[in-house]
Amino acid sequence: MKYFEFTFTTLPCTDTMNDILAAFLGEVGFESFVECEGGLTAYIQQALYDESTLKSAIAEFPLSDTKITYTYTEAEDKDWNEEWEKNFFQPIVIGDRCVIHSTFHQDIPPAEYDIVINPQMAFGTGHHETTSLIISELLESDLKGKSLLDMGCGTSILTILARMRGAQPCTAIDIDEWCVRNSIENIELNHVDDIAVSQGDASSLNGLGPFDVVIANINRNILLNDMKQYVACMQLGSELLMSGFYVDDIPVIRAEAEKNGLKFVSQKEKNRWAAVKFIYPVG
Template sequence: MKYFEFTFHTNPCTETVNDVLAAVLGEVGFESFVECESGLTAYIQQSLYDETAIKIAITEFPLPDTEITFTYAEAEDKDWNEEWEKNFFQPIIIGDRCVIHSTFHQDVPKAEYDIVINPQMAFGTGHHETTSLIIEELLDSELKDKSLLDMGCGTSILAILARMRGARPCTAIDIDEWCVRNSIENIELNHVDDIAVFQGDASSLTGKGPFDVIIANINRNILLNDMKHYVACMHPGSELYMSGFYVDDITVIREEAEKNGLTYVHYKEKNRWAEVKFVYKA
């Protein structure tokens, strides 16, 4: 899978501006973001690149008095483990229950659930608020012997944690070939079984399920478009956890969910990012 690497220069270059820019870019196909000195480095599959859509997104940027320029080039294939190590990718500790780290980390704190990942690309390490919000949800949920789908799985840390907590069978799906390969590696690293990994989008869900629990940590527009496909793989009582959007987006997410027979349960938030839980009661 070939990628373009974009460097977005923001003025003013603030955490809020870069956070909003990441959300805006996520809606036009960007998948990965790393803050840099002048703004944001972002990655998009070459097949999804749409120059007009990117320029419109910047022109309609919702924060006033913000200047955004960009340059881009083809992203080189890299040893992303080495890149993370050079950039001081630190272990993630969630409460005292879950720690996420790579094989190069030393003196990792002890926790109930210890997850090892080697990210081949900068996706799904657990640092982003949306991932940690769903991790917290999984830690609070009863998962034993429940079938689970991790849609847009990235590194599959969510499916791995769910399996460690007793969910089975688990299915992990991502449109990205890098993520599929990395998921398989991470599953093997953590010595867990009963997780099937597939490459595809929501259309690949046909014939799969029904699932007791579905996780979808993607972005607002994809969630709105694909929610009907998730519901088609659910049964009465199935739970759906969604993230990848801001608190301000909850209203539109909830409206679409209720159109599809889902009942709102609650939401959690962290730094304006949101995670929402629904139950299917049709």
């Protein structure tokens, strides 16, 4: 998976400024943000980057008397397992029930669900708030015997956990060929079965399903555009879990969901990121 690494310089450079900028960038496809001297470093998949969309977002920035400039380069390809090890990342423990770690980790804390992920990439490791929010939701859900779809599966952390909790059969789909290969590797590492992995976008859902549970942890714009296709492969009582957007985006996500016949159930929040749960259809 190829990424661009952007360096945004903000004047004035404040926490509030950078938080709002990250929110705006998240809406146009950026996935990861790191504060740096003078501003923000952000990453976006090369396939999702559109210069005119970025310039429009910056032009619509709501704070007056601010200046935002940026430069970007192609993000260096790295062995992200080596980066994890070199930087001494610790296993991720979520809800005292799920631990996510790589093969090099030692002294893994015991947990009900032990997931091994060799990411070989910057994202999809479980560190991001949106991933942990969906994991928390899955840990609370009754998944036994339920068919499940994970759109934008990445490393397939979510599918693997769902399968461990009894979801069956499971389908994992991602637009990126690398994610498909890495998902297959991670599924094998965790010795789970009945997970079909394929490459595609929402158009590939035609003829699939119905699914009892649909997960989509992507970004706001893709969710808004593709939600109708998720609903088309759901049935009476099916649940839709979505994340990849900020708390401020919940109203527009909810409006689109309700337009497609979904009923709002609940929401979770973590560091301004959000996850929402809907059920189909409205009773």
